[in-house]
Amino acid sequence: MSHLSRRNFLKKSVFSGLFMGLTAKSYRSTFAAVPPSERVRIGMIGVGNQGGPRNNMKYFLNNIEALCDLDQNYLSEADAYLKKNANKSAMKTDDYRRLLDSKDLDAVVVTVPDQWHAK
Incomplete structure (x- = not known):
């Protein structure tokens, strides 16, 4: 089993959170109702x-x-x-x-x- 340092864990967590947030925002704006x-x-x-x-x-x-x-x-x-x-x-x-x-x-x-x- 590989050892995951605290620093690597935080880097991956931040990157994943940013990616998910940006993806969700673009998904919402793509399928939002047109006024x-x-x-x-x-x-x-x-x-x-x-x-x-x-x-x-x-x-x-x-x-x-x-x-x-x-x-x-x-x-x-x-x-x-x-x-x-x-x-x-x-x-x-x-x-x-x-x-x-x-x-x-x-x-x-x-x-x-x-x-x-x-x-």
């Missing part, structure tokens, strides 16, 4: 096959504030997904201009078929 003032509020234009719950919505789930699609079935499905997975509801519309004009949104994700890209 509402720093959160990006997103609107989704097109929540069907490409932009819907199975694809793009999952990446922005906690930031989605508005949904837009011409198909009411897709809107309902996307809203249900949002309620289930983020425990909230979003503004729903079939007019993309409402999202673009909204002062309550910081960004808009557009996932629509090719023929709508030029609009």
